[in-house]
Amino acid sequence: MRLDFTLNNHPCRAEAPAHWTVLDLLRDGLALTATKYGCGEGVCGTCTVLLDGEPVRACLVLASRLRGRTLLTAEGLEDNGQPDRLQSAFARAGAAQCGFCTPGMLLSARALLAANPSPTEHDVREALAGNLCRCTGYTKIIEAVLAAAGAR
Amino acid sequence: MAYRVIGRSPPRADAWEKVRGRPIYAGDLAMAGMLHGKIVRSPYPSARIVKIDTSEARALPGVVAVLTHAEVPQNALRMELPGRMAEATAGAVLATQPVLAEDRVRFQGEPVAAIAAETPEIAAEAAERVRVEYEPLPGVYDPAEALKPGAPHVHEGGNLLRAWHIRKGDATEALARADVIVEKTYRTPFVDHVYLETETGIGWIDAEGTLVLRVSTQVLEHFRDVAEVLRLPHGKVRLEGAYLGGGFGGKEDVTVECLLGLLVWKTRRPVQLVFSREESFIGHGKRHPYLLRYKSGATRTGELVAMEVELVSDSGAYAALSPWVLLYSLVTATGPYRVPHVKVDAFTVYTNNPVASAYRTFGSIQTCIGYEGQMDALAAALSMDPLELREKNFLRKGDRIATGQVLESEPMLGETMRRAWQALGPPREGDGPVRVARGLAASFTPYGRMCWTRDSASAWVGMELDGSAVVRCAAPDVGGGQTSSLCSITAEVLGLPVEHVAAVGRDSHFTPRAGTTTATRQLFMSGNAVLKAAHEVRRHLVDQAAEMLEAAREDIELTEGRALVRGAPDRAIDFSALVKAATAAGRPVQALDKYDAPSAPTIDPITGQGKPFNDYTFGTQAVEVEVDEETGQTRVTKLAACYDVGQAINRQSAEGQIEGGAVQGLGHALLEEVVLEDGVSKNPHLLDYKIPTTLDAPEIITILLESGQGLGPFGAKGIGEPAMTPTPAAVMNAVTRAARAPLTRFPLTAERVLAALKSQSASKNPSPPSGERAG
Ligand code: FES
Ligand code: FES
Numbered sequence: 023m024r025l026d027f028t029l030n031n032h033p034c035r036a037e038a039p040a041h042w043t044v045l046d047l048l049r050d051g052l053a054l055t056a057t058k059y060g061c062g063e064g065v066c067g068t069c070t071v072l073l074d075g076e077p078v079r080a081c082l083v084l085a086s087r088l089r090g091r092t093l094l095t096a097e098g099l100e101d102n103g104q105p106d107r108l109q110s111a112f113a114r115a116g117a118a119q120c121g122f123c124t125p126g127m128l129l130s131a132r133a134l135l136a137a138n139p140s141p142t143e144h145d146v147r148e149a150l151a152g153n154l155c156r157c158t159g160y161t162k163i164i165e166a167v168l169a170a171a172g173a174r
Numbered sequence: 175m176a177y178r179v180i181g182r183s184p185p186r187a188d189a190w191e192k193v194r195g196r197p198i199y200a201g202d203l204a205m206a207g208m209l210h211g212k213i214v215r216s217p218y219p220s221a222r223i224v225k226i227d228t229s230e231a232r233a234l235p236g237v238v239a240v241l242t243h244a245e246v247p248q249n250a251l252r253m254e255l256p257g258r259m260a261e262a263t264a265g266a267v268l269a270t271q272p273v274l275a276e277d278r279v280r281f282q283g284e285p286v287a288a289i290a291a292e293t294p295e296i297a298a299e300a301a302e303r304v305r306v307e308y309e310p311l312p313g314v315y316d317p318a319e320a321l322k323p324g325a326p327h328v329h330e331g332g333n334l335l336r337a338w339h340i341r342k343g344d345a346t347e348a349l350a351r352a353d354v355i356v357e358k359t360y361r362t363p364f365v366d367h368v369y370l371e372t373e374t375g376i377g378w379i380d381a382e383g384t385l386v387l388r389v390s391t392q393v394l395e396h397f398r399d400v401a402e403v404l405r406l407p408h409g410k411v412r413l414e415g416a417y418l419g420g421g422f423g424g425k426e427d428v429t430v431e432c433l434l435g436l437l438v439w440k441t442r443r444p445v446q447l448v449f450s451r452e453e454s455f456i457g458h459g460k461r462h463p464y465l466l467r468y469k470s471g472a473t474r475t476g477e478l479v480a481m482e483v484e485l486v487s488d489s490g491a492y493a494a495l496s497p498w499v500l501l502y503s504l505v506t507a508t509g510p511y512r513v514p515h516v517k518v519d520a521f522t523v524y525t526n527n528p529v530a531s532a533y534r535t536f537g538s539i540q541t542c543i544g545y546e547g548q549m550d551a552l553a554a555a556l557s558m559d560p561l562e563l564r565e566k567n568f569l570r571k572g573d574r575i576a577t578g579q580v581l582e583s584e585p586m587l588g589e590t591m592r593r594a595w596q597a598l599g600p601p602r603e604g605d606g607p608v609r610v611a612r613g614l615a616a617s618f619t620p621y622g623r624m625c626w627t628r629d630s631a632s633a634w635v636g637m638e639l640d641g642s643a644v645v646r647c648a649a650p651d652v653g654g655g656q657t658s659s660l661c662s663i664t665a666e667v668l669g670l671p672v673e674h675v676a677a678v679g680r681d682s683h684f685t686p687r688a689g690t691t692t693a694t695r696q697l698f699m700s701g702n703a704v705l706k707a708a709h710e711v712r713r714h715l716v717d718q719a720a721e722m723l724e725a726a727r728e729d730i731e732l733t734e735g736r737a738l739v740r741g742a743p744d745r746a747i748d749f750s751a752l753v754k755a756a757t758a759a760g761r762p763v764q765a766l767d768k769y770d771a772p773s774a775p776t777i778d779p780i781t782g783q784g785k786p787f788n789d790y791t792f793g794t795q796a797v798e799v800e801v802d803e804e805t806g807q808t809r810v811t812k813l814a815a816c817y818d819v820g821q822a823i824n825r826q827s828a829e830g831q832i833e834g835g836a837v838q839g840l841g842h843a844l845l846e847e848v849v850l851e852d853g854v855s856k857n858p859h860l861l862d863y864k865i866p867t868t869l870d871a872p873e874i875i876t877i878l879l880e881s882g883q884g885l886g887p888f889g890a891k892g893i894g895e896p897a898m899t900p901t902p903a904a905v906m907n908a909v910t911r912a913a914r915a916p917l918t919r920f921p922l923t924a925e926r927v928l929a930a931l932k933s934q935s936a937s938k939n940p941s942p943p944s945g946e947r948a949g
Contacts, residue, residue, distance in 0.1 A: 056195025120653025
């Protein structure tokens with residue numbers, strides 16, 4: 023099937039088998055590998071992307087649902103080739119250890135800050151509750167999101 | 175000592191790649207003509223394989239290979255630390271596991287056939303079409319049952335895989351004289367690593383005909399295992415280490431390597447192999463369940479006099495690293511305490527449960543539950559403050575641990591305990607049905623390998639003509655910042671900004687062998703190797719600068735990428751000119767060096783006496799918990815951790831290890847268990863196997879002490895594994911206080927806590943809660 027949608031701020035035309043999920047399309051069809059496979063069943067959050075600004079699990083959404091919509095992945099976060107506020111805050115806070123959860127975390131955090139520019143620590147915890155991290159204990163991730171919010 | 179780079183927190187070079195979502199992991203690379211691998215696994219934990227029929231699978235269009243044991247050149251994977259275990263093994267264990275099962279399977283998930291196909295979908299369909307006829311056999315699913323006469327044998331030769339012992343003094347006699355004795359049994363389950371990146375790799379054959387595997391692994395030396403299995407010269411297999419999406423010991427054993435190598439070698443095409451989350455749950459090594467029986471005796475004034483400990487671990491269906499995990503348990507069994515009389519018997523036993531092997535702390539986390547549970551129980555029996563009891567018995571410099579090894583530096587245990595406890599702040603009252611309580615656990619975890627493995631690591635450091643430096647060292651980076659720390663060490667020694675040092679490689683062919691990123695050894699071992707190499711490069715740079723600046727060597731200072739004469743800052747030369755001049759003069763600007771850890775003979779097989787490890791990391795964690803007495807729901811609200819890390823290399827990375835280790839430990843404490851029914855996993859999915867989320871993780875206060883007494887570079891100790899050791903024990907002690915009834919079986923689920931609460935209210939003589947005094 024043919025798909026026309028907006029991917030990371032650019033028009034995108036892609037071909038995909040009908041059974042493909044957004045995760046399949048990104049990784050296997052478009053070689054955009056920032057979006058990770060962690061469970062394939064909507065639990066771990068490593069495949070989080072923003073569909074029309076809303077965080078969704080790429081492993082659960084069929085690629086056909088992309089038609090005419092806007093998709094943002096971690097590859098699209100940079101600002102003119104420079105890391106954006108959240109990316110910089112994550113790097114500076116030491117929020118990425120193995121880094122496998124990082125792209126998904128960044129996108130959930132971005133959706134949070136778009137809806138709530140000055141979140142409390144608890145808001146951050148709630149917004150990231152669907153993104154598992156096995157390395158960091160979350161402390162520095164939460165610090166990074168609060169720092170990025172403060173930098174606005 | 176003031177350092178320019180060491181002890182600070184410059185963002186790690188890999189952090190920028192990671193936040194940009196760059197393709198740095200083993201699963202991110204695709205190649206033209208790449209096939210997709212799929213493994214057919216046994217649904218039975220114990221069965222005979224009557225017949226394997228692959229014809230229907232082979233007939234499927236798009237299927238390129240369907241391999242069974244018959245196609246594996248040498249179908250025996252030896253599970254041992256590469257090349258370094260022979261002496262310690264002493265003929266007792268050389269565990270092997272088939273790459274693909276032949277006539278029988280011993281655990282659910284054991285690989286039986288390997289498929290390569292044009293698409294993942296075709297590979298999956300082919301897997302369905304491999305017809306395996308099984309004849310289920312009686313199995314054994316509990317170590318105690320497995321040791322009974324007449325139990326089915328998992329392997330020929332019986333189910334007892336290995337035993338270790340300590341005999342120091344006369345524990346039985348000393349216990350008879352003790353004023354108080356506390357006797358308790360603790361139980362822990364199988365636990366999964368749940369790294370977010372499942373076992374992953376891609377392989378191909380390069381221009382020289384070498385088999386190349388790019389794998390998520392902690393051990394690049396597994397290239398040898400692949401070569402052995404394929405009967406290839408070792409030099410014909412190359413392992414390239416990608417950044418790992420988490421390891422925690424689970425990527426220490428061979429995961430995809432041999433299966434992937436086989437598929438690539440047979441098809442002569444690139445192949446990608448990614449385990450699904452379910453395969454990761456059932457197909458690969460877990461943390462060992464333990465049964466821990468402790469009997470501790472003390473005098474009326476609280477001096478420990480003796481401990482008797484029996485440990486039984488479930489090795490699962492194959493040996494993997496079980497004997498060595500058990501050895502760590504043996505050495506740490508009595509905790510960081512002076513105990514004059516010790517008897518420890520430790521056993522690891524085969525069952526038809528999942529294979530158990532390495533997992534962060536390597537057998538130290540279970541014993542901490544035992545020895546720290548005992549300290550709180552003894553304190554209650556003596557009506558003594560548990561902190562005071564610990565303080566009285568903590569190991570000090572010059573004391574002997576249970577194996578007789580003398581501690582050569584001050585463990586600072588009392589300070590770590592007091593600092594962690596105080597960091598919890600003023601005590602807090604519960605509210606309504608919510609009880610609030612605190613508890614702590616001190617701990618003791620080795621860093622670096624057993625002394626008799628004669629561990630070593632090599633590294634190369636060299637200057638480039640632009641004045642920057644490069645480090646080559648085959649140390650896999652599991653996410654703890656291993657690579658970045660090597661850059662920091664080089665930058666410190668050479669007087670370079672850390673951004674001017676690049677680490678390249680992590681490759682079994684092209685970078686000097688550094689050994690495994692396991693056993694909390696990489697900073698200690700490769701860190702020292704890099705330190706030595708960097709010092710040699712420094713010597714050459716200083717020589718060259720002294721000549722060019724016409725000054726004495728002693729007066730040359732290297733800083734911020736320049737050499738200058740101390741006291742005369744206008745007499746300076748930058749590294750780019752310096753390196754060019756040195757090169758023109760034929761002076762070396764690079765060095766390959768090797769660090770050998772101090773070695774010692776194996777411990778005595780009967781008494782366990784000897785020097786098992788070169789050094790240990792000591793620390794304490796304290797937690798505050800809320801327990802709902804109506805539901806048994808338990809939450810950890812605050813966690814404070816204090817360790818002597820010797821010297822932080824990257825402060826943020828050291829803190830990150832502790833925060834992450836503690837939250838992983840909280841998962842063990844409250845949530846995590848691989849639920850098995852006769853060897854079959856009931857929860858091989860993240861939906862049913864819960865790990866902590868942002869809402870479960872507490873506020874964490876991390877305190878780093880820096881004694882400078884470690885054996886690593888700049889006096890550093892290792893922290894990766896020690897970070898996790900005391901967490902479950904601390905939570906258990908806090909929940910036991912809140913419930914006013916002992917909790918000894920992990921995880922401490924709401925049901926178990928509720929049962930404890932009920933048993934307490936039903937009991938006529940509830941034991942008094944221990945004091946909440948701050949130390
Ligand atoms: S891979 Fe999509 S939620 Fe885990
Ligand atoms: S940094 Fe490893 S999973 Fe989050």
